[in-house]
Amino acid sequence: MGGTETPESRAALPVGVFDSGVGGLSVLRDIRALLPHESLTYVADAGCVPYGGRPAAMIRERSEALVRFFRELPVKAVVVACNTATAAAAPALRARWPELPIIAMEPAVKPAVAVSRTGIIGVLATEGTLASDRFSGLVSQYAGSVRVLTQPCPGLVERVEQGDTESPLLDRLLRSYLQPLLDAGVDTLILGCTHYPFLRHRIQALAGPALHLIETGPAVARQLQRRLDRAGLLAPAAADRNIAFFTTGEPEALQTFLQRQWPEATGAVGRLDFSNEQAQQ
Numbered sequence: 428m429g430g431t432e433t434p435e436s437r438a439a440l441p442v443g444v445f446d447s448g449v450g451g452l453s454v455l456r457d458i459r460a461l462l463p464h465e466s467l468t469y470v471a472d473a474g475c476v477p478y479g480g481r482p483a484a485m486i487r488e489r490s491e492a493l494v495r496f497f498r499e500l501p502v503k504a505v506v507v508a509c510n511t512a513t514a515a516a517a518p519a520l521r522a523r524w525p526e527l528p529i530i531a532m533e534p535a536v537k538p539a540v541a542v543s544r545t546g547i548i549g550v551l552a553t554e555g556t557l558a559s560d561r562f563s564g565l566v567s568q569y570a571g572s573v574r575v576l577t578q579p580c581p582g583l584v585e586r587v588e589q590g591d592t593e594s595p596l597l598d599r600l601l602r603s604y605l606q607p608l609l610d611a612g613v614d615t616l617i618l619g620c621t622h623y624p625f626l627r628h629r630i631q632a633l634a635g636p637a638l639h640l641i642e643t644g645p646a647v648a649r650q651l652q653r654r655l656d657r658a659g660l661l662a663p664a665a666a667d668r669n670i671a672f673f674t675t676g677e678p679e680a681l682q683t684f685l686q687r688q689w690p691e692a693t694g695a696v697g698r699l700d701f702s703n704e705q706a707q708q
């Protein structure tokens with residue numbers, strides 16, 4: 428960040444938001460709904476999706492490269508719109524860039540424990556998230572006497588990346604992940620990966636209306652609002668806002684997904700190449 432910046436000019440900067448792919452768009456939508464005056468820059472690291480089964484060190488490296496990109500733009504804050512990257516990289520990112528507000532996200536164990544009546548909750552998330560120390564820490568901190576059943580979901584992120592949010596194949600996969608949890612008496616299910624809110628309607632349809640589904644996106648948007656407010660960085664109401672999109676994969680794939688899932692947000696998608704860390708739009 429340059430020395431000539433004023434608080435006003437910093438407040439006008441965008442917020443950077445990233446995920447391994449399109450999943451973080453579910454969080455971007457929540458941020459847009461709560462903070463309509465903010466400019467947002469989204470990066471899908473689709474060149475490396477899925478993060479779920481990859482080594483934590485690799486996810487950390489990718490996350491650092493993404494934050495370096497955001498710093499050069501620059502942005503006023505970064506949202507790690509990915510549970511897997513949070514588990515692997517959030518402490519490292521915060522230690523490296525202590526001056527930058529970094530908002531990260533993790534499965535909403537505490538709210539799920541608070542609403543469960545059967546005392547049995549389920550968590551759908553990636554292997555990386557569920558195997559992390561951060562997740563075990565959350566469970567020991569908040570579960571109390573509530574049983575927490577975890578279900579890794581290989582294949583789901585790939586379905587969403589391909590734009591498949593309803594197909595017989597997707598339903599078969601979902602059923603195989605949901606049924607054991609339902610049979611065990613789960614009444615509250617955490618969507619612990621930002622790709623899964625795009626499957627919410629299918630999950631609810633397959634599990635029935637009684638299952639309580641919990642996402643973290645709205646809480647992340649509120650946390651971003653608090654952090655910006657505290658730092659005097661909220662964009663003024665009259666701000667000229669925009670959303671920019673970048674991907675390390677194929678721009679057409681992200682554009683097609685946006686057209687289907689969030690047509691109001693459709694815009695140009697730039698390609699980001701980490702080999703020279705240059706973004707071309």
Ligand code: DGL
Nearest residue numbers: 447450478479510511621
């Ligand atoms: N959407 C991400 C998450 O919240 C990552 C999914 C993946 O790439 O495996 O965990």
